[in-house]
Amino acid sequence: MNKLHRTNIANALFYIPKPAVILLPVLLRGLTVILTGGVRAWFASAWVDLLFLAGIVFYVLLRWNGLRYRMEEELLVLRLGLFRRQVRLIPTENISAVTAVRPFWLRVFQVFLIQADTPAGGMNQADFRLYLSGKEAARLFQNQAGQAPDYPVEHLYRPRNTNILLLSLFTSNSLAGLLLMAAFIRNLGDIIGRELSYQVFSTLDNIGRLLAFGIPPAAAVMGYTILLGWGVAFLAEFFRNKNFTAVRTSGVFSMYRGLLSLQNYSVQVDKINYIDIRSTLFSHLLRLGAVYLHSTGLLAGRQDIIPIVPVVTRQSLEEILKELLPEFSPAENTLAHNPGALFRFIGDALAAVFGVGAAFWLVQAWRPEWLRFTLYIALMALLPCIWLLLVRLLDYRTAGVARQGDTYTLRYSKGFYLHTVVLPRERIVSVQARQSIFQLLDGRCDLFITTYSQGQARHRLRNLELQAAGALFGLNLPPPKKGKTK
Protein backbone atom coordinates (compact mmCIF):
# COMPACT_ATOMS: atom_id res chain seq x y z
CA MET A 1 0.00 0.00 0.00
CA ASN A 2 1.30 3.50 -0.74
CA LYS A 3 2.53 5.68 2.07
CA LEU A 4 -0.04 7.23 4.39
CA HIS A 5 0.49 10.81 5.50
CA ARG A 6 0.36 12.17 8.98
CA THR A 7 -2.55 14.53 9.61
CA ASN A 8 -2.56 18.11 10.80
CA ILE A 9 -2.10 18.43 14.60
CA ALA A 10 -5.57 20.01 14.76
CA ASN A 11 -6.94 16.46 14.36
CA ALA A 12 -5.78 15.73 17.89
CA LEU A 13 -8.86 17.73 18.91
CA PHE A 14 -11.02 14.73 17.97
CA TYR A 15 -9.49 12.78 20.83
CA ILE A 16 -9.75 15.33 23.61
CA PRO A 17 -13.43 15.13 24.70
CA LYS A 18 -13.43 11.56 26.10
CA PRO A 19 -10.27 11.70 28.23
CA ALA A 20 -11.14 15.27 29.25
CA VAL A 21 -13.86 13.72 31.43
CA ILE A 22 -11.03 12.50 33.67
CA LEU A 23 -10.06 16.12 34.25
CA LEU A 24 -13.31 16.78 36.09
CA PRO A 25 -12.42 14.89 39.29
CA VAL A 26 -8.89 16.29 39.02
CA LEU A 27 -10.26 19.83 38.91
CA LEU A 28 -12.62 19.08 41.75
CA ARG A 29 -9.76 17.67 43.79
CA GLY A 30 -7.64 20.74 43.12
CA LEU A 31 -10.50 23.04 44.03
CA THR A 32 -11.11 21.15 47.27
CA VAL A 33 -7.44 21.31 48.23
CA ILE A 34 -7.29 25.05 47.51
CA LEU A 35 -10.41 25.74 49.54
CA THR A 36 -9.36 23.63 52.50
CA GLY A 37 -5.59 23.92 52.53
CA GLY A 38 -4.85 26.98 50.47
CA VAL A 39 -2.88 27.45 47.27
CA ARG A 40 0.42 26.28 48.84
CA ALA A 41 -1.13 22.95 49.70
CA TRP A 42 -2.32 22.61 46.14
CA PHE A 43 1.14 23.40 44.77
CA ALA A 44 2.59 20.71 46.99
CA SER A 45 0.22 18.11 45.54
CA ALA A 46 0.02 19.54 42.02
CA TRP A 47 2.23 16.77 40.70
CA VAL A 48 -0.82 14.45 40.84
CA ASP A 49 -2.82 16.77 38.62
CA LEU A 50 0.11 17.25 36.30
CA LEU A 51 0.49 13.50 36.04
CA PHE A 52 -3.13 13.17 34.97
CA LEU A 53 -2.73 15.99 32.49
CA ALA A 54 0.43 14.48 31.08
CA GLY A 55 -1.37 11.14 30.73
CA ILE A 56 -4.20 12.76 28.82
CA VAL A 57 -1.84 14.67 26.54
CA PHE A 58 0.17 11.50 25.92
CA TYR A 59 -3.00 9.54 25.07
CA VAL A 60 -4.25 12.26 22.71
CA LEU A 61 -0.92 12.48 20.92
CA LEU A 62 -0.71 8.71 20.65
CA ARG A 63 -4.16 8.57 19.05
CA TRP A 64 -3.23 11.42 16.73
CA ASN A 65 -0.03 9.67 15.75
CA GLY A 66 -2.04 6.62 14.69
CA LEU A 67 -4.25 8.75 12.44
CA ARG A 68 -3.02 8.69 8.85
CA TYR A 69 -4.59 9.37 5.50
CA ARG A 70 -4.03 9.41 1.78
CA MET A 71 -6.07 11.18 -0.90
CA GLU A 72 -5.99 9.84 -4.42
CA GLU A 73 -8.12 10.79 -7.34
CA GLU A 74 -10.22 7.64 -7.04
CA LEU A 75 -9.80 6.62 -3.44
CA LEU A 76 -9.66 8.09 0.04
CA VAL A 77 -7.80 6.07 2.63
CA LEU A 78 -8.07 6.76 6.34
CA ARG A 79 -6.26 4.82 9.06
CA LEU A 80 -7.28 5.32 12.67
CA GLY A 81 -7.40 3.58 16.02
CA LEU A 82 -4.93 2.76 18.76
CA PHE A 83 -5.63 -0.72 20.09
CA ARG A 84 -8.24 -1.52 17.48
CA ARG A 85 -6.77 -0.34 14.18
CA GLN A 86 -9.04 0.47 11.31
CA VAL A 87 -8.37 1.31 7.67
CA ARG A 88 -11.23 2.91 5.72
CA LEU A 89 -11.26 2.75 1.95
CA ILE A 90 -13.70 5.15 0.30
CA PRO A 91 -13.96 5.34 -3.48
CA THR A 92 -14.50 8.98 -4.45
CA GLU A 93 -17.24 8.02 -6.93
CA ASN A 94 -19.37 6.76 -4.01
CA ILE A 95 -19.17 10.00 -2.09
CA SER A 96 -22.57 11.71 -2.01
CA ALA A 97 -21.56 14.95 -0.37
CA VAL A 98 -18.43 16.77 0.72
CA THR A 99 -18.65 19.50 3.32
CA ALA A 100 -16.05 21.91 4.58
CA VAL A 101 -16.42 23.91 7.76
CA ARG A 102 -13.88 26.45 8.89
CA PRO A 103 -14.56 27.25 12.56
CA PHE A 104 -13.38 30.72 13.49
CA TRP A 105 -11.38 29.39 16.45
CA LEU A 106 -9.32 27.22 14.11
CA ARG A 107 -8.51 29.91 11.58
CA VAL A 108 -5.09 30.35 13.08
CA PHE A 109 -4.33 26.72 12.10
CA GLN A 110 -5.49 27.37 8.52
CA VAL A 111 -7.51 24.15 8.49
CA PHE A 112 -10.97 23.07 7.43
CA LEU A 113 -13.09 20.32 8.94
CA ILE A 114 -13.70 18.15 5.91
CA GLN A 115 -16.40 15.51 5.89
CA ALA A 116 -17.09 13.20 3.00
CA ASP A 117 -19.93 10.75 3.30
CA THR A 118 -21.37 7.85 1.36
CA PRO A 119 -24.86 6.35 1.71
CA ALA A 120 -23.35 3.53 3.78
CA GLY A 121 -22.22 3.61 7.38
CA GLY A 122 -23.81 5.45 10.29
CA MET A 123 -25.98 8.52 10.25
CA ASN A 124 -24.22 10.35 13.04
CA GLN A 125 -20.77 10.59 11.59
CA ALA A 126 -19.35 10.96 8.13
CA ASP A 127 -17.24 8.14 6.66
CA PHE A 128 -14.28 10.46 6.19
CA ARG A 129 -13.75 13.21 8.71
CA LEU A 130 -10.52 15.15 9.08
CA TYR A 131 -9.09 18.59 9.60
CA LEU A 132 -7.24 19.33 6.37
CA SER A 133 -5.37 22.26 4.96
CA GLY A 134 -7.06 24.51 2.44
CA LYS A 135 -5.04 23.01 -0.39
CA GLU A 136 -6.08 19.44 0.45
CA ALA A 137 -9.68 20.51 0.93
CA ALA A 138 -9.71 22.13 -2.50
CA ARG A 139 -8.27 18.94 -4.00
CA LEU A 140 -11.05 16.85 -2.49
CA PHE A 141 -13.72 19.23 -3.76
CA GLN A 142 -12.12 19.14 -7.17
CA ASN A 143 -12.19 15.33 -7.19
CA GLN A 144 -15.82 15.46 -6.15
CA ALA A 145 -16.66 17.89 -8.92
CA GLY A 146 -14.69 15.82 -11.41
CA GLN A 147 -13.68 18.84 -13.36
CA ALA A 148 -11.06 21.57 -13.51
CA PRO A 149 -11.69 24.37 -11.01
CA ASP A 150 -11.79 27.08 -13.64
CA TYR A 151 -15.06 25.96 -15.29
CA PRO A 152 -17.44 28.92 -15.50
CA VAL A 153 -20.17 29.16 -12.90
CA GLU A 154 -23.54 28.44 -14.52
CA HIS A 155 -25.78 30.03 -11.91
CA LEU A 156 -25.15 31.90 -8.72
CA TYR A 157 -27.72 32.81 -6.11
CA ARG A 158 -27.12 35.10 -3.19
CA PRO A 159 -30.18 35.92 -1.05
CA ARG A 160 -30.76 39.18 0.75
CA ASN A 161 -30.27 39.61 4.49
CA THR A 162 -34.06 39.80 4.96
CA ASN A 163 -34.43 36.30 3.55
CA ILE A 164 -31.67 35.00 5.83
CA LEU A 165 -33.34 36.70 8.77
CA LEU A 166 -36.68 35.10 7.98
CA LEU A 167 -35.05 31.70 7.55
CA SER A 168 -33.30 32.02 10.90
CA LEU A 169 -36.57 33.13 12.46
CA PHE A 170 -38.46 30.10 11.20
CA THR A 171 -35.75 27.55 11.94
CA SER A 172 -34.84 28.73 15.44
CA ASN A 173 -36.75 26.07 17.38
CA SER A 174 -40.21 27.33 16.43
CA LEU A 175 -40.57 30.94 17.44
CA ALA A 176 -44.29 30.77 17.96
CA GLY A 177 -44.03 27.75 20.20
CA LEU A 178 -41.42 29.36 22.42
CA LEU A 179 -43.31 32.62 22.66
CA LEU A 180 -46.28 30.59 23.69
CA MET A 181 -44.25 28.73 26.30
CA ALA A 182 -42.81 31.97 27.69
CA ALA A 183 -46.25 33.55 27.91
CA PHE A 184 -47.65 30.39 29.47
CA ILE A 185 -45.03 30.29 32.20
CA ARG A 186 -45.29 34.00 32.95
CA ASN A 187 -49.05 33.93 33.28
CA LEU A 188 -49.03 30.63 35.12
CA GLY A 189 -46.88 32.26 37.76
CA ASP A 190 -49.54 34.94 38.25
CA ILE A 191 -52.41 32.49 38.47
CA ILE A 192 -50.96 29.76 40.61
CA GLY A 193 -48.80 31.90 42.85
CA ARG A 194 -51.72 32.69 45.13
CA GLU A 195 -54.30 30.08 44.36
CA LEU A 196 -52.24 26.96 43.99
CA SER A 197 -50.27 27.61 47.16
CA TYR A 198 -53.58 27.59 49.02
CA GLN A 199 -55.26 24.85 46.96
CA VAL A 200 -52.46 22.32 46.85
CA PHE A 201 -51.19 23.03 50.35
CA SER A 202 -54.58 22.28 51.78
CA THR A 203 -55.19 19.24 49.54
CA LEU A 204 -51.69 17.73 49.13
CA ASP A 205 -49.36 18.84 51.95
CA ASN A 206 -46.05 17.75 50.56
CA ILE A 207 -46.53 19.13 47.07
CA GLY A 208 -47.86 22.39 48.53
CA ARG A 209 -44.70 22.87 50.58
CA LEU A 210 -42.58 22.16 47.56
CA LEU A 211 -44.42 24.59 45.34
CA ALA A 212 -44.73 27.29 47.98
CA PHE A 213 -41.12 28.33 47.51
CA GLY A 214 -41.46 31.28 45.13
CA ILE A 215 -43.17 29.83 42.10
CA PRO A 216 -44.09 33.13 40.46
CA PRO A 217 -40.51 34.55 40.33
CA ALA A 218 -39.13 31.19 39.24
CA ALA A 219 -41.71 30.88 36.51
CA ALA A 220 -40.82 34.35 35.30
CA VAL A 221 -37.11 33.54 35.31
CA MET A 222 -37.79 30.31 33.39
CA GLY A 223 -39.82 32.17 30.84
CA TYR A 224 -37.19 34.83 30.28
CA THR A 225 -34.47 32.22 30.20
CA ILE A 226 -36.28 30.31 27.46
CA LEU A 227 -36.74 33.54 25.52
CA LEU A 228 -33.08 34.36 25.96
CA GLY A 229 -32.20 30.82 24.87
CA TRP A 230 -34.28 31.24 21.73
CA GLY A 231 -32.57 34.57 21.08
CA VAL A 232 -29.19 32.89 21.23
CA ALA A 233 -30.43 30.10 18.93
CA PHE A 234 -31.76 32.70 16.50
CA LEU A 235 -28.45 34.58 16.43
CA ALA A 236 -26.53 31.32 15.98
CA GLU A 237 -28.79 30.38 13.04
CA PHE A 238 -28.43 33.85 11.54
CA PHE A 239 -24.64 33.76 11.77
CA ARG A 240 -24.64 30.22 10.38
CA ASN A 241 -26.66 31.29 7.32
CA LYS A 242 -24.99 34.66 6.78
CA ASN A 243 -23.09 35.10 3.48
CA PHE A 244 -25.21 32.33 2.01
CA THR A 245 -24.34 31.60 -1.62
CA ALA A 246 -25.59 28.80 -3.83
CA VAL A 247 -23.66 27.96 -6.99
CA ARG A 248 -24.52 25.57 -9.79
CA THR A 249 -21.60 24.46 -11.92
CA SER A 250 -22.27 21.74 -14.46
CA GLY A 251 -23.20 18.61 -12.46
CA VAL A 252 -22.29 19.99 -9.05
CA PHE A 253 -24.30 22.07 -6.64
CA SER A 254 -22.31 23.97 -4.01
CA MET A 255 -23.32 26.07 -1.05
CA TYR A 256 -21.31 28.46 1.06
CA ARG A 257 -22.47 30.07 4.25
CA GLY A 258 -21.31 31.28 7.64
CA LEU A 259 -19.96 34.39 9.32
CA LEU A 260 -17.72 33.15 12.13
CA SER A 261 -17.44 29.54 10.99
CA LEU A 262 -17.30 29.24 7.21
CA GLN A 263 -19.08 26.24 5.71
CA ASN A 264 -18.89 24.83 2.24
CA TYR A 265 -21.03 21.97 0.92
CA SER A 266 -20.69 20.27 -2.41
CA VAL A 267 -23.15 17.75 -3.82
CA GLN A 268 -23.30 15.99 -7.15
CA VAL A 269 -26.71 16.76 -8.61
CA ASP A 270 -27.36 13.11 -9.49
CA LYS A 271 -26.80 12.21 -5.82
CA ILE A 272 -29.48 14.58 -4.54
CA ASN A 273 -32.25 12.46 -3.04
CA TYR A 274 -34.94 15.14 -3.10
CA ILE A 275 -35.65 18.80 -2.55
CA ASP A 276 -38.27 19.93 -0.08
CA ILE A 277 -40.16 23.23 -0.33
CA ARG A 278 -41.27 23.82 3.23
CA SER A 279 -43.68 26.29 4.71
CA THR A 280 -45.41 26.80 8.00
CA LEU A 281 -48.99 27.95 8.40
CA PHE A 282 -48.02 31.60 8.50
CA SER A 283 -45.45 31.46 5.72
CA HIS A 284 -47.91 29.58 3.51
CA LEU A 285 -50.60 32.23 4.04
CA LEU A 286 -48.01 34.90 3.33
CA ARG A 287 -47.07 32.94 0.17
CA LEU A 288 -43.55 32.37 1.37
CA GLY A 289 -41.45 29.22 1.36
CA ALA A 290 -37.93 27.87 1.82
CA VAL A 291 -36.20 25.12 -0.13
CA TYR A 292 -34.26 22.34 1.55
CA LEU A 293 -32.03 19.80 -0.10
CA HIS A 294 -31.61 16.22 1.00
CA SER A 295 -28.50 14.28 0.10
CA THR A 296 -26.85 11.47 2.01
CA GLY A 297 -24.00 12.64 4.16
CA LEU A 298 -24.74 16.34 3.84
CA LEU A 299 -25.12 17.13 7.51
CA ALA A 300 -24.28 14.08 9.57
CA GLY A 301 -26.47 14.00 12.66
CA ARG A 302 -28.95 16.51 11.20
CA GLN A 303 -30.79 14.11 8.94
CA ASP A 304 -28.86 15.07 5.82
CA ILE A 305 -31.02 18.08 5.04
CA ILE A 306 -29.91 21.67 4.48
CA PRO A 307 -31.63 24.90 3.32
CA ILE A 308 -30.55 25.97 -0.17
CA VAL A 309 -33.02 28.80 -0.72
CA PRO A 310 -33.93 30.86 2.36
CA VAL A 311 -37.44 32.16 2.91
CA VAL A 312 -38.62 33.93 -0.27
CA THR A 313 -41.93 34.46 -2.08
CA ARG A 314 -43.34 31.41 -3.87
CA GLN A 315 -42.93 33.04 -7.25
CA SER A 316 -39.25 33.90 -6.73
CA LEU A 317 -38.73 30.47 -5.26
CA GLU A 318 -39.82 28.73 -8.45
CA GLU A 319 -37.70 31.02 -10.58
CA ILE A 320 -34.62 30.46 -8.42
CA LEU A 321 -35.16 26.71 -8.47
CA LYS A 322 -35.49 26.71 -12.26
CA GLU A 323 -32.05 28.31 -12.50
CA LEU A 324 -30.20 26.39 -9.79
CA LEU A 325 -31.83 22.97 -10.02
CA PRO A 326 -34.02 22.75 -13.13
CA GLU A 327 -34.11 18.95 -12.67
CA PHE A 328 -36.21 19.51 -9.55
CA SER A 329 -39.01 21.79 -10.71
CA PRO A 330 -42.33 21.02 -8.96
CA ALA A 331 -45.30 20.08 -11.13
CA GLU A 332 -49.03 20.58 -10.56
CA ASN A 333 -50.96 17.72 -8.96
CA THR A 334 -52.17 15.00 -11.32
CA LEU A 335 -53.59 12.79 -8.60
CA ALA A 336 -55.21 13.90 -5.38
CA HIS A 337 -57.62 12.74 -2.71
CA ASN A 338 -61.39 12.86 -3.13
CA PRO A 339 -63.43 15.77 -1.65
CA GLY A 340 -64.96 13.42 0.90
CA ALA A 341 -61.56 12.76 2.50
CA LEU A 342 -61.74 15.79 4.79
CA PHE A 343 -61.99 13.73 7.93
CA ARG A 344 -58.92 11.71 6.90
CA PHE A 345 -56.92 14.92 7.09
CA ILE A 346 -58.37 16.66 10.09
CA GLY A 347 -59.44 13.61 12.09
CA ASP A 348 -56.58 13.47 14.58
CA ALA A 349 -56.33 17.26 14.97
CA LEU A 350 -60.06 17.38 15.62
CA ALA A 351 -59.73 14.52 18.10
CA ALA A 352 -57.02 16.50 19.93
CA VAL A 353 -59.27 19.57 20.11
CA PHE A 354 -62.20 17.56 21.47
CA GLY A 355 -59.83 15.67 23.74
CA VAL A 356 -58.67 18.89 25.35
CA GLY A 357 -62.28 19.98 25.73
CA ALA A 358 -63.29 16.67 27.26
CA ALA A 359 -60.31 16.73 29.64
CA PHE A 360 -61.23 20.28 30.71
CA TRP A 361 -64.83 19.25 31.33
CA LEU A 362 -63.74 16.22 33.38
CA VAL A 363 -61.26 18.14 35.54
CA GLN A 364 -63.79 20.92 35.95
CA ALA A 365 -66.38 18.42 37.16
CA TRP A 366 -63.87 16.82 39.52
CA ARG A 367 -62.33 20.03 40.88
CA PRO A 368 -64.59 23.03 40.22
CA GLU A 369 -62.44 25.19 42.55
CA TRP A 370 -59.60 24.95 40.01
CA LEU A 371 -61.67 26.56 37.27
CA ARG A 372 -59.31 29.44 36.49
CA PHE A 373 -56.27 27.19 36.43
CA THR A 374 -57.84 24.45 34.31
CA LEU A 375 -59.37 26.98 31.93
CA TYR A 376 -55.97 28.54 31.39
CA ILE A 377 -54.26 25.17 30.83
CA ALA A 378 -57.03 24.10 28.45
CA LEU A 379 -56.71 27.30 26.40
CA MET A 380 -52.94 26.90 26.20
CA ALA A 381 -53.33 23.27 25.11
CA LEU A 382 -55.99 24.19 22.56
CA LEU A 383 -53.79 26.64 20.67
CA PRO A 384 -51.38 24.09 19.15
CA CYS A 385 -54.30 21.73 18.43
CA ILE A 386 -56.12 24.45 16.49
CA TRP A 387 -52.89 25.34 14.75
CA LEU A 388 -52.50 21.73 13.67
CA LEU A 389 -56.12 21.71 12.51
CA LEU A 390 -55.50 24.75 10.32
CA VAL A 391 -52.36 23.15 8.87
CA ARG A 392 -54.33 20.02 8.06
CA LEU A 393 -57.07 22.07 6.40
CA LEU A 394 -54.44 23.70 4.20
CA ASP A 395 -53.02 20.26 3.51
CA TYR A 396 -56.47 19.08 2.47
CA ARG A 397 -56.60 21.91 -0.05
CA THR A 398 -53.14 21.36 -1.52
CA ALA A 399 -52.15 17.68 -1.07
CA GLY A 400 -51.55 15.40 -4.02
CA VAL A 401 -48.93 13.89 -6.27
CA ALA A 402 -47.66 14.60 -9.78
CA ARG A 403 -45.40 12.80 -12.17
CA GLN A 404 -43.39 14.55 -14.86
CA GLY A 405 -41.19 12.14 -16.74
CA ASP A 406 -39.06 10.44 -14.12
CA THR A 407 -39.65 13.03 -11.41
CA TYR A 408 -42.38 12.97 -8.78
CA THR A 409 -43.81 15.92 -6.87
CA LEU A 410 -45.41 15.06 -3.55
CA ARG A 411 -47.47 17.52 -1.52
CA TYR A 412 -48.33 16.63 2.07
CA SER A 413 -48.05 17.85 5.61
CA LYS A 414 -46.03 16.47 8.48
CA GLY A 415 -46.40 17.92 11.96
CA PHE A 416 -46.81 21.66 11.64
CA TYR A 417 -45.10 21.93 8.24
CA LEU A 418 -46.38 21.74 4.70
CA HIS A 419 -44.04 19.98 2.29
CA THR A 420 -43.67 19.96 -1.47
CA VAL A 421 -41.12 17.28 -2.23
CA VAL A 422 -39.61 16.81 -5.68
CA LEU A 423 -37.71 13.57 -6.13
CA PRO A 424 -36.33 11.49 -9.00
CA ARG A 425 -37.79 8.05 -9.52
CA GLU A 426 -34.49 6.25 -8.89
CA ARG A 427 -34.24 7.71 -5.37
CA ILE A 428 -37.42 5.93 -4.34
CA VAL A 429 -36.54 2.87 -2.29
CA SER A 430 -40.03 1.55 -1.58
CA VAL A 431 -43.70 2.41 -2.05
CA GLN A 432 -46.25 1.06 0.40
CA ALA A 433 -50.03 1.35 0.14
CA ARG A 434 -51.96 1.08 3.39
CA GLN A 435 -55.71 0.72 3.58
CA SER A 436 -58.01 1.01 6.57
CA ILE A 437 -61.34 -0.82 6.61
CA PHE A 438 -63.14 2.24 5.27
CA GLN A 439 -60.54 2.76 2.57
CA LEU A 440 -60.88 -0.90 1.54
CA LEU A 441 -64.56 -0.29 0.82
CA ASP A 442 -63.71 2.90 -1.00
CA GLY A 443 -60.80 1.66 -3.08
CA ARG A 444 -58.60 4.31 -1.47
CA CYS A 445 -55.27 4.14 0.33
CA ASP A 446 -52.58 6.08 2.14
CA LEU A 447 -49.33 5.91 0.26
CA PHE A 448 -45.97 5.78 2.04
CA ILE A 449 -42.96 6.52 -0.11
CA THR A 450 -39.51 5.85 1.31
CA THR A 451 -36.57 7.59 -0.25
CA TYR A 452 -32.87 6.85 -0.30
CA SER A 453 -31.39 7.87 3.03
CA GLN A 454 -29.08 6.74 5.79
CA GLY A 455 -31.97 7.06 8.21
CA GLN A 456 -35.63 6.77 7.34
CA ALA A 457 -37.05 9.38 4.99
CA ARG A 458 -40.73 8.63 4.54
CA HIS A 459 -43.40 10.68 2.80
CA ARG A 460 -47.10 10.11 3.35
CA LEU A 461 -49.90 10.86 0.90
CA ARG A 462 -53.44 10.52 2.19
CA ASN A 463 -56.47 8.91 0.65
CA LEU A 464 -55.40 8.44 -2.96
CA GLU A 465 -57.27 6.16 -5.31
CA LEU A 466 -55.46 2.84 -5.05
CA GLN A 467 -55.40 1.81 -8.70
CA ALA A 468 -54.41 5.25 -9.94
CA ALA A 469 -51.66 5.51 -7.33
CA GLY A 470 -50.41 2.06 -8.27
CA ALA A 471 -50.29 3.00 -11.93
CA LEU A 472 -48.47 6.24 -11.16
CA PHE A 473 -45.75 4.50 -9.17
CA GLY A 474 -45.55 1.37 -11.29
CA LEU A 475 -46.98 -1.02 -8.70
CA ASN A 476 -48.59 -4.09 -10.27
CA LEU A 477 -51.71 -4.11 -8.16
CA PRO A 478 -54.49 -6.67 -8.75
CA PRO A 479 -57.63 -5.11 -10.27
CA PRO A 480 -60.47 -4.28 -7.85
CA LYS A 481 -63.26 -6.78 -7.31
CA LYS A 482 -66.54 -6.18 -9.20
CA GLY A 483 -69.03 -3.97 -7.49
CA LYS A 484 -66.42 -2.05 -5.49
CA THR A 485 -67.35 1.61 -5.29
CA LYS A 486 -64.76 4.32 -5.93
Add this chain to the structure above:
Amino acid sequence: MLRRPSIRQLFIWQLWTVFFSLLPSLLTSLLLAPGSKAWRLATFVWMGGALALLLLYFPAKYLRLGYALDQQRLLLCSGVLYLHTAALPLAAVQTVRITAGPLQRLLGLRTVRAYAAGARLSVPGLPREEAARLACQLLQEGVPWL
Protein backbone atom coordinates in the same frame (compact mmCIF):
# COMPACT_ATOMS: atom_id res chain seq x y z
CA MET B 1 -16.46 -22.52 -3.43
CA LEU B 2 -16.39 -21.04 0.08
CA ARG B 3 -13.12 -19.97 1.59
CA ARG B 4 -12.60 -20.36 5.28
CA PRO B 5 -10.83 -17.75 7.45
CA SER B 6 -7.58 -18.58 9.20
CA ILE B 7 -7.68 -21.11 12.09
CA ARG B 8 -5.91 -18.48 14.19
CA GLN B 9 -9.23 -16.63 14.41
CA LEU B 10 -10.68 -19.59 16.29
CA PHE B 11 -7.72 -19.44 18.65
CA ILE B 12 -8.43 -15.72 19.24
CA TRP B 13 -12.08 -16.40 20.10
CA GLN B 14 -11.04 -19.13 22.50
CA LEU B 15 -8.43 -16.90 24.08
CA TRP B 16 -11.04 -14.19 24.70
CA THR B 17 -13.34 -16.82 26.24
CA VAL B 18 -10.62 -17.88 28.67
CA PHE B 19 -9.88 -14.24 29.49
CA PHE B 20 -13.50 -13.34 30.16
CA SER B 21 -13.96 -16.51 32.21
CA LEU B 22 -11.57 -15.02 34.75
CA LEU B 23 -14.28 -12.62 35.86
CA PRO B 24 -16.88 -15.18 37.01
CA SER B 25 -14.06 -17.24 38.47
CA LEU B 26 -12.88 -14.27 40.51
CA LEU B 27 -16.37 -13.37 41.63
CA THR B 28 -17.10 -16.95 42.63
CA SER B 29 -13.94 -17.24 44.71
CA LEU B 30 -14.44 -13.85 46.33
CA LEU B 31 -18.13 -13.99 47.11
CA LEU B 32 -18.70 -17.66 47.88
CA ALA B 33 -17.11 -19.95 50.42
CA PRO B 34 -14.97 -22.55 48.60
CA GLY B 35 -16.52 -25.99 48.79
CA SER B 36 -20.00 -24.75 49.63
CA LYS B 37 -23.01 -25.75 47.58
CA ALA B 38 -23.38 -22.31 46.08
CA TRP B 39 -19.70 -22.22 45.16
CA ARG B 40 -19.92 -25.62 43.51
CA LEU B 41 -23.04 -24.59 41.59
CA ALA B 42 -21.52 -21.29 40.44
CA THR B 43 -18.29 -23.01 39.43
CA PHE B 44 -20.23 -25.63 37.50
CA VAL B 45 -22.19 -22.94 35.68
CA TRP B 46 -19.30 -20.73 34.63
CA MET B 47 -16.99 -23.61 33.81
CA GLY B 48 -19.72 -25.37 31.87
CA GLY B 49 -20.46 -22.21 29.95
CA ALA B 50 -16.80 -21.56 29.20
CA LEU B 51 -16.19 -25.15 28.07
CA ALA B 52 -19.29 -25.09 25.90
CA LEU B 53 -18.02 -21.97 24.21
CA LEU B 54 -14.47 -23.28 23.89
CA LEU B 55 -15.22 -26.77 22.65
CA LEU B 56 -18.59 -26.47 20.96
CA TYR B 57 -19.75 -22.97 20.05
CA PHE B 58 -16.64 -21.35 18.62
CA PRO B 59 -15.41 -24.43 16.73
CA ALA B 60 -18.88 -24.76 15.19
CA LYS B 61 -18.84 -21.06 14.39
CA TYR B 62 -15.47 -21.41 12.71
CA LEU B 63 -16.50 -24.46 10.71
CA ARG B 64 -19.68 -22.74 9.50
CA LEU B 65 -17.88 -19.51 8.55
CA GLY B 66 -17.01 -19.12 4.92
CA TYR B 67 -17.03 -16.51 2.21
CA ALA B 68 -16.95 -16.41 -1.55
CA LEU B 69 -16.45 -13.57 -3.98
CA ASP B 70 -17.35 -13.56 -7.62
CA GLN B 71 -17.89 -10.81 -10.12
CA GLN B 72 -21.37 -9.98 -8.87
CA ARG B 73 -21.51 -10.48 -5.13
CA LEU B 74 -19.88 -11.24 -1.84
CA LEU B 75 -21.36 -14.29 -0.17
CA LEU B 76 -20.98 -14.96 3.53
CA CYS B 77 -22.11 -18.07 5.41
CA SER B 78 -22.14 -17.93 9.18
CA GLY B 79 -24.09 -18.90 12.26
CA VAL B 80 -24.16 -21.69 14.80
CA LEU B 81 -27.76 -22.43 15.78
CA TYR B 82 -29.17 -20.79 12.67
CA LEU B 83 -27.28 -20.87 9.42
CA HIS B 84 -27.11 -17.45 7.79
CA THR B 85 -26.28 -16.92 4.17
CA ALA B 86 -25.94 -13.29 3.16
CA ALA B 87 -25.17 -11.87 -0.24
CA LEU B 88 -24.06 -8.35 -0.91
CA PRO B 89 -23.99 -7.14 -4.52
CA LEU B 90 -20.64 -5.61 -5.36
CA ALA B 91 -22.37 -2.73 -7.08
CA ALA B 92 -23.96 -1.80 -3.75
CA VAL B 93 -20.69 -1.67 -1.81
CA GLN B 94 -19.97 1.92 -0.80
CA THR B 95 -16.98 1.66 1.51
CA VAL B 96 -14.74 -1.02 2.92
CA ARG B 97 -13.09 -1.09 6.33
CA ILE B 98 -10.25 -3.30 7.46
CA THR B 99 -10.04 -3.59 11.22
CA ALA B 100 -7.74 -5.47 13.57
CA GLY B 101 -7.87 -5.79 17.33
CA PRO B 102 -4.63 -6.19 19.31
CA LEU B 103 -4.74 -10.01 19.25
CA GLN B 104 -5.55 -10.07 15.56
CA ARG B 105 -2.64 -7.75 14.86
CA LEU B 106 -0.35 -9.97 16.89
CA LEU B 107 -1.36 -12.99 14.84
CA GLY B 108 -1.37 -11.16 11.49
CA LEU B 109 -5.13 -11.27 10.95
CA ARG B 110 -7.68 -8.69 9.81
CA THR B 111 -11.47 -8.33 9.61
CA VAL B 112 -12.89 -6.92 6.38
CA ARG B 113 -16.21 -5.07 6.54
CA ALA B 114 -18.11 -4.12 3.41
CA TYR B 115 -20.70 -1.37 3.82
CA ALA B 116 -23.66 -0.75 1.56
CA ALA B 117 -26.55 1.67 2.10
CA GLY B 118 -28.57 -0.13 4.73
CA ALA B 119 -26.45 -3.28 4.91
CA ARG B 120 -23.01 -4.55 5.82
CA LEU B 121 -21.09 -7.82 5.80
CA SER B 122 -18.17 -8.69 7.98
CA VAL B 123 -15.52 -11.32 7.19
CA PRO B 124 -13.26 -11.96 10.19
CA GLY B 125 -9.97 -13.76 10.50
CA LEU B 126 -8.34 -13.13 7.15
CA PRO B 127 -4.57 -13.01 6.81
CA ARG B 128 -3.29 -9.52 6.13
CA GLU B 129 -2.57 -9.94 2.43
CA GLU B 130 -5.84 -11.75 1.79
CA ALA B 131 -7.75 -8.97 3.57
CA ALA B 132 -6.08 -6.29 1.44
CA ARG B 133 -6.80 -8.30 -1.72
CA LEU B 134 -10.45 -8.81 -0.76
CA ALA B 135 -10.85 -5.11 0.02
CA CYS B 136 -9.47 -4.14 -3.37
CA GLN B 137 -11.72 -6.65 -5.12
CA LEU B 138 -14.77 -5.35 -3.27
CA LEU B 139 -14.09 -1.81 -4.38
CA GLN B 140 -13.91 -2.66 -8.03
CA GLU B 141 -17.16 -1.92 -9.83
CA GLY B 142 -19.20 -5.09 -10.01
CA VAL B 143 -21.71 -6.23 -12.57
CA PRO B 144 -25.23 -4.86 -11.82
CA TRP B 145 -27.23 -7.07 -9.47
CA LEU B 146 -30.05 -7.85 -11.88
